[in-house]
Amino acid sequence: MHQTISRSFDTLDGVFDVAVIGGGITGVCVAREAASRGLRTILVERNDFGSGTSAATTKYIHGGIRYLEQFDVAVVRESLRERRILALGAPHLVEQTRFIMPGWRWSRPPTALIGAGVLAYHGLSFDRNIDTPDALRIPRPRWMSKSELLGAVPWLDPSGLQGGFAYHDTLNVHPERLLLDYAMSAAAAGAVLLNHVEALDFRLVSVADSLEVRGLRVRDRLSGHEHEIVSRVVVNAAGPWIDRALEPLGRSLGVGVDRSKGVHVLTRPLGGGRVRDAVFARARSGKHVIVSPWMGKSFIGPTDTPLAADERDPVVDPDDVELILSTVNSTMSDAEPPLTFDDVELTTVGVRPLIRRGNEDSTYSASRRHELYHHTDAGVLNLWSIGGGKWTTARATAEQMVDALLAHELKGSPTRAFASRRTAAYGAFAWAEDPRPFLTVATNELVAAGLPTRSAELVARLFGAAYTRIVDVVNANPALAEPVSEAGDVGAQVVVAVVDEAARTLSDIVDRRLVVGTIHAPSADTLTHVARIAGELLGWSPDQRLDEVRRELDRRQMLESHWRLRRSVNR
Ligand SMILES: Cc1cc2nc3c(=O)[nH]c(=O)nc-3n(C[C@H](O)[C@H](O)[C@H](O)COP(=O)(O)OP(=O)(O)OC[C@H]3O[C@@H](n4cnc5c(N)ncnc54)[C@H](O)[C@@H]3O)c2cc1C
Incomplete structure (x- = not known):
């Protein structure tokens, strides 16, 4: 098994069917899907593959139980369907984890409502175990008594604790490497993938009142050389920056992105390293964080703070760390020493790409759905942008994107049969096997x-x-x-x-x-x-x-x- 991403500029000649801007999980999945269906595909990423939002996640392939609070049932359902597909397709890097939602007497929502949410979440994953080997089957959620819960998670505050609901989701063990697996799958199918190459501008031809996109002008940021890429269609998968990638067109395309900063911290392991469960810790303040055991430490977050329109590459501020630590500390037992800044070994920061919803000043309740923008409606031909979405749903988004290309600009193109929903990622030992x-x-x-x-x-x-x-x-x-x-x-x-x-x-x-x-x-x-x-x-x-x-x-x-x-x- 030996595949390479060659980073070669010798293959830029001729006409590509699809050129993708952005090598996050969305762009990589589009490249995998398009190339696997027989389309000549190229992807450019201005930094490194997966170095943007895709490397800053909470590390879960999950339905997103808390989106039920916003009644975002469609996103939860799609994500749960994808959870199964990713778990069967990459079992070496997608691992079942037990989650615990503790309930205290003061909890808001109250404990009974949390339980109803857990059951609804479980119900929405009705297809979770279809064609799934025993080792990967997701069990039913269940109630844990206070003493059982404290046995499993001794760092939780026992006062007023009623118990907790245990349910299962899947951990994205190393999102950076799983993304590389999909990039390798794309390369194996013939896609050209170029990191450190920025899309500077579009190749354009004016036709009456419309602009026809005929590819991209790109710059290799390592050599400084510029290149032209000729393509029949361009897919803008620049994540939180899709609006910026469209700026060279010089006209408004009606793509609105709300950007939200999300921070995590990696600390000493809470509970002395014995805890195996992830905990959804919601404080009296109403703020919550997920505390995950990861690589022998505790990975805690995320925050969710709206980003100013002109802010480009946000960094972690002391306030972000303070917020995470004070939230988790307020859910901890007196026996567990409170976390301090000295316990923080590493931080991550990323920008969520969210579909714009108007003038609300909170991004916490924004939907994580994705949207495909066909810019023909705004007079720009052969160009699509992908807005919003989750790591978990990137495969589904890519599938829809390539279906749309084949229904429009690439209609009639010769294609191969490919079902990404039943195809293992590069690196998987086998589809749907206990690893x-x-x-x-x-x-x-x-x-x-x-x-x-x-x-x-x-x-x-x-x-x-x-x-x-x-x-x-x-x-x-x-x-x-x-x-x-x-x-x-x-x-x-x-x-x-x-x-x-x-x-x-x-x-x-x-x-x-x-x-x-x-x-x-x-x-x-x-x-x-x-x-x-x-x-x-x-x-x-x-x-x-x-x-x-x-x-x-x-x-x-x-x-x-x-x-x-x-x-x-x-x-
Ligand atoms: C804090 C946080 C926690 C999250 N947790 C989860 C989770 O647990 N599970 C989950 O499913 N989802 C999670 N998400 C959401 C998920 O991470 C994102 O939806 C997903 O990673 C977005 O991927 P993307 O490819 O669209 O964007 P990105 O990963 O940002 O990729 C876009 C890429 O485009 C590149 N680019 C931009 N402009 C250009 C240009 N002109 N030329 C070339 N390249 C360009 C950028 O460099 C970037 O690499 C989380 C998000 C955040 C912020």
Whole structure:
């Protein structure tokens, strides 16, 4: 099993059927769907694949139980259908997790209503176990008594606690790598995928009062070179920035995006690391956070704050961290030391792309539905934009998008049969199979190849069936079985990141291909080690390696210093 994303500019000649702007999960799924159906497809991403909102999620493939409070039943139902499809199609990276909704005497909504919501959520997932092997079947929700709940989640405030509802959703174990799996699937189907390439403008021809889009003008941000891409249709999947991507057209297309900032923090594990359940912790203030056990720590968030119209790349502010910590602290037992800024090891921040709803100043209750905009209505031909959506529903959005292209601009194009709703992602061991026996075999083979057990388990989980590529790299150079990071990543992963997965910067490697950058700030030693392996493949001089390491350290230091300014937290 050996697929590559080649990042080659030699393949830009000729006419593409589809050009996609944006390599988040939406754009990548569109590229996978279009190429798999036989359309000549290209995607450009101005940073790295999955480096935008798609890397900043709460890490759940879920229906979104809280959207029931807004009666957004259609979004919940679609998401639950997709939850099953993603869980069956990528079981190595989509893992069942038990969620607990505690109820206190003071809870709003009251505990009985929370229970009704959990049951409704379960009812909406009526197809959850169709063609599902026993190991992946989602059980019925159930009530946990106070003592059972405190046994499972000892950090919860016991005073006034009535018990909790336990139900199951699925964890997106490593969203960055799952997105890469879909990118690999797209590349395997023939799509050209170019990271660090920005869409600058559209190739346009005026026809009467209309503008006809005939492709894109793009710039490779690594070399500075500009290129023309000729395509029959362009799909704008720029996530929260779809309106900005349309600006070069110089006319209003009626696409409204509400942007909302969402922050998470990664802290020491609450409950001393014994807790296996995710907890939906809703404080007396009405604010809630999800506390998830992840990689031996607690991943807590998100916030939801409207973004000013001119704000571009938001950073984590002390207020964001304060809000998360004070919310979770207020649901904690006195026996659990309150979380402080010193407990925060890492933060993530992303911008939600939300469909505009008018003048309301809260984005918390905004719908997570998606919308396909056909700009023909505004006099611009061969151009679509995708607004809103969730990570969970990106596959469905892509399917609808390609159906729409084939019903309009690409009508009559020769296509192949492809059913993404029944097709495993690249890296999956098999469709709808319990991954555990496969993971055991993969781990054993990686250990036999020379990886330490902890690294072997990590690589098996991250790569799934593509672990064989790591074995091949290590067999060619046994030194690459050595860990390069505190997290257990090994040198062979760096090689695969550069050679197969189009990583071009240190951040591409440590933040999205390896695990280390997603669990804490990598040390200078780790960055130097990674830069040495990557630099040999990318032709970096010793000075360039130093520059890359320094740039990555400075970037992280700058982001962290912004929120570490404040240190006190209310309980
Ligand atoms: C805090 C938070 C938590 C979330 N939690 C969940 C969750 O648990 N489960 C879930 O299902 N969903 C969740 N979501 C929603 C989900 O993350 C998003 O809906 C999804 O990632 C959006 O993907 P996207 O591809 O549309 O956007 P993005 O991932 O932002 O991708 C758009 C890409 O377009 C690129 N781009 C922009 N302009 C250009 C240009 N001119 N040229 C080239 N490229 C360009 C950007 O660089 C970016 O990479 C969460 C969102 C947030 C913010």
